[in-house]
Amino acid sequence: MFRVDPLANPEPLIRRVYAYVAYRIGDGPDAEDITSETFERALRYKKSYDSRKGEPVAWLIGIARRCIEGRPPNLEISSEHYETADRGDLEDDALRRIVLSGAVGRLEERDRELIALRYGADLTARQIAELHDSKTNAIEVALHRALGRLRAQMEEDDESPPAVRKSQAGR
């Protein structure tokens, strides 16, 4: 029987894993390190991949999750890892990205994880349920709630100036 190579088309996989990691811990060098580590581990344990258990991206996200969990405690996630900037001199798109990134960063760990899996790694609710060992319906409900909290966070950000936000995040 022929073995399927999970990394046969690496580019979209790298993008999805990076997006997941960046939504989890913030865009930047830490996310790049975690992504590199994920792919190193994936190459090392490529033979353990079983196509019957799921798609390559789900397998890689599982590895990335373990990499994030296994990080040293001094690399704890904080909202400072997420992009923050003065709104005055930015274009709409860039501003949107920064506001979104900041709001995701201020979410609770579980909400951030769900959003990272759904919109970063682009996994379906069913795939997320398999990863979390729970029901698809429960994941859909949790995602809906997480989106609600994110929306509230973004509306709050619109109303309060960046300086106030920074002090709130520090608390």
Place this chain on the structure above:
Amino acid sequence: MRSWRRKRESTGLEAELRANRPEPSRELLYKLEARVREDGRRSRAGSFRIAFAGALAGGVLAALASVGGLAYATTGVGQAVEKATRVVHKHGVTTLHKSAARSQYSKPKAKCPKGKKRVRGTCKKVKKARGVNFRRPPFTG
């Protein structure tokens, strides 16, 4: 400036999250892609070598089989093994367990106790003889 805020209703926010997905730097993308492809090439080369060796061995066997070479080789190996066994095998001293001398001068067998007689090597109890003129008593009804 604030027009994008209107799009933030359920699906709008989802689309926004997808559209503004963090992207890896080109350097990271290039580096990781190269690393993965290099590993794939290396493992493919390894499996190609194994497949080539297997195919070559299969081809040789098939060619031999077509001209009866396999039977010839099997016979040759069988004969070689037989010869080797004959050379290596050690012959011990042959002892005869049954000979005229042995039968003549063998150790005398122990006498059977009184009332017993040797039957086929073992001592057995001898039944009392009934006598030549023994007859059953006549039937008297």
